[in-house]
Amino acid sequence: MESLNRQDPSLNDEGRFRLLVDAITDYAIYMLSPEGIITSWNTGAQRFKGYKPSEILGEHFSRFYLEEDRAAGTPERALATAKEQGRFEGEGWRQRKDGSRFWAHVIIDPIRHPSGELIGFAKITRDLTERRAAENAIRQSEEQFRRLVQGVSDYAIYMLDPSGNVSSWNFGAERIKGYRPDEIIGRHFSTFYTLEDRAAGMPQTALGIARAEGRFEREGWRVRKDGTRFWASVVIDAIRGDDGQVIGFAKITRDITEKMETQRALEQAREELFQSQKMEAIGQLTGGIAHDFNNLLMAVLGSLEILKKRMPQDRSLTSLVDNAMQGAQRGAALTQRMLAFSRRQELHMEPIDVSGLVRGMMDMLSRSLGPLTRIETSFPIRLPTILTDPNQLEMAILNLVVNARDAMPSGGRILLRAAEESVPSGKGLLPPGRYIRIAVIDEGEGMDAKTMEQAITPFFTTKGVGKGTGLGLSMVQGLASQSGGRLMLKSRLGEGTTAELWFPVVTLEQVAEVTADPPQRAENTPRGLRIVAVDDDGLVLMNTTLMLEDLGHTVFEAMAGPEALEIMRKQPVDLVICDHAMPRMTGAELAEVIREEWPEMPIILATGYAELPEGTQIANLPRLGKPFSQAQLADAISRVAS
Structure with missing residues (x-):
């Protein structure tokens, strides 16, 4: 305090108070006479009520009230309550100079002479229009209001003198940092910093930046009275006198430890997503050979399973067979894990409300952007339903938003929009029909034509080494394609x-089909069926036949689709089990022909992955993943032939 007086002897406590009050722009702080006449007017009052001091000083404060409130005597009751009870606090509609309304939170305190005589009122008004609208839209319960009120204590708000000594202390500061006012006022604010930060001169650096630039904002570890640490969001604003000299600082601290921990968890999740994108490349590389590899494992596992059932019960021999089966099963498990990262994996399709899905992602999206980037959304309240994998769609949107953030290294705005669009026949790259368009728009550097041509190409990236795999957009395009849609990019350099x-x-009808109850497994597996087994790989076909015969069925072997049709036209058949990836006629094509000639014929499609033609009846055929065991084969038969 002595330093303040030495710097400006004429600046007493009242002067400092007036400077502080006038520096506040989010609150209207002004004085009233005992009759309610306005006698002072701060910058905040002028900002959101619209009156200059010359226009309002000497007027009655009731002019801010609505006509119906004035008629009901509301202004007079407010002053009477403040006078009688020592305080008035309430909320209600008020009006600005231009006639527009705003929702105000009002506090009126009486000001009395030491003799007890009422000499006026102090009035503080805050514009809560936006907050009230948000609260009403989200929650209106008493519990939410209670939490909102409690939230005021989540901020430590206090003052520093020009040297950094604490000169005031609020309840939030006491709650967060643990010091009572008499324990901390007069001490340097560096008390709250860690030893290593004090040694590095960080408190002095913070005040230096605030003094030079007017504001300092940062996050970091701080220390409570009991020695525990918390992660703090800190804002320091310089307060200047009429001569421009810094006369102190306003400091706001918030404990965001929980938010930081959540951010850390999100960063970990992003790292896991990055690793999964790398595994996407493995899935792409192995997808082409997965069928042959699974056929090899099918031959090994099938033969070992039948061998184990038929060989003598010699423990030394059965243990060797078990070891071989375990090794083959590990190979099969490895193949499935690799395929899970490729576009040949089976999506878990569900009806999705895009607006609801994105609303549920907003916290995660906001935390992933960092302080320099903000995200804005524009979504109708309701949108028609789409059909895709919700987890994969969330990953795709997150991928696009992170790409947009990376395109703006200095920060900026990202727009996330959705709308229903119609594609007419013969226009665009999509079949005609109704679509939901989800757009992620950034204000970054954009791409030239050459970059645009390669943007969705696997492994192409404009990011630095170790910062991108070039697979993100490929994965997004894969999801959209498997869902019947498309990823489209629009960009111009600098725009x-x-x-x-x-x-x-x-x-x-499509929603009902997806959400229909799955077929129930029969209690007893049927036996004695006449089954056509179709596979172009002789080893797989032999093993499938052996397993079926061991289950008590009669098997007719075919190594191609036409051969299977010839068998079916000569004799009665109860069931067809066919491989999908065959050279002359795929299993899907064979199934379509069978459906035309024998509409009720049960068909099981054996495949190493879920890459089937879209828009056909056979897309929903029961599938048996390769390599399969005899038990899995029996279970598939029981589902379709019971």
């Missing part, structure tokens, strides 16, 4: 980029 995900709108 930002728009990434659009288009998904077809689904009908009620």
Whole structure:
């Protein structure tokens, strides 16, 4: 305090108070006479009520009230309550100079002479229009209001003198940092810093930046009275006198330890996502050979399983067979894990409300952007339903938003929009129909034509070494394609980029089909069926036949689709089990022919992955993943032939 007086002897306590009050722009702070006449007017009052001091000083404060409130005597009751009870606090509609309304939180305190005589009122008003609207839209319960009130104590708000000594202390500061006012006022604010930060001169650096630039904002570890640490969000604003000299600092601290821990968890999740994108490359590379590899494992596992059942019960021999089977099963498990990262994995399709899905992601998206980037959304309250994998869609949107953030290293705005669009016949790259378009728009550097041509190419990236795999957009495109839609990019150098995900709108019938109850497994596996087994690999076909015969069925072997049709036309058949990836006629094509000639014929499609033609009846055929065991084969038969 002595330093303040030495710097400006004329600046007494009242002067410092007036400077502080006038520096506050989010609150209207002014004085009233005992009759309610306005006698002072701060910058905050002028900012959101619209009156200059010359226009309002000497007027009655009731002019801020609505006409109906004035008629009901509300202003007079407020003054009477403050006078009689020592305080008035309430909320209600008020009006600005231009006639517009705002929702105000009002506090009126009486000011009395030491003799007890009322000499006026201190009035503080805050514009809560936006907060009230948000609260009403989200929660209106008493519990939410209670939490909102408690939230005021989540901020430590206090003052520093020019040297950094604490000169005031609020309840939030006491709650967060643990010091009572008499324990901390007069001490240097570096008390709250860690030893290593004090040694590095960080408190002095913070005040230096605030003094030079007017504001300092940062996050870091701080220390409570009991020695525990918390992660703090800190804002320091310089307070200047009329001569421009710094006369102190306003400091706001918030404990965001929980937020930091959540951010850390999100960063870990992002790292896991990055690793999964790398595994996408493995899935792509192995997808082409997965069928042959699974056929080899099928031959090994099938033969070993039948061998084990038929060989003498010699423990030395059965243990060797078990070891071999375990090794083959590990190979099969490895193949499935690798395929899970490729576009040949089976999506778990569900009807999705895009607006609801994105609303549920907003916290995660906001935390992933960092302080320099903000995200804005524009979504209708309701959108038609689409059909895709919700987990994969969330990953795709997160991928596009992170790409947009990376395109703006200095920060900026990302727009996330969704709308229903119609594609007419013969226009665009999509079949005609209704679509939901999800757009992620950034204000970054954009891409030139050459970069645009390669943007979705696997392994292409414009990011630095170790910062991108070049697989992100490929994965997003894969999801959109498997869902019947498309990823579209629009960009010009220097004008930002728009990434659009288009998904077809689904009908009620499609939703009902997806959500229908799955077929129930029969209690007893049927025996004695006449089954056509079709596979172009002789080893797999032999093992499938052996397993079926061991289950008590009669088997007719075919190494191609036409051969299987010839068998079926000569004799009665109860069931067809066919491989999908065959050279002359695929299993899907064979199934379509069978459906035309024998509409009720049960068909099981054996495949190493879920890459089947879209938009055909056979897309929903029961599938048996290779390599399969005899038990899995029996279970598949029981589902379709019971």
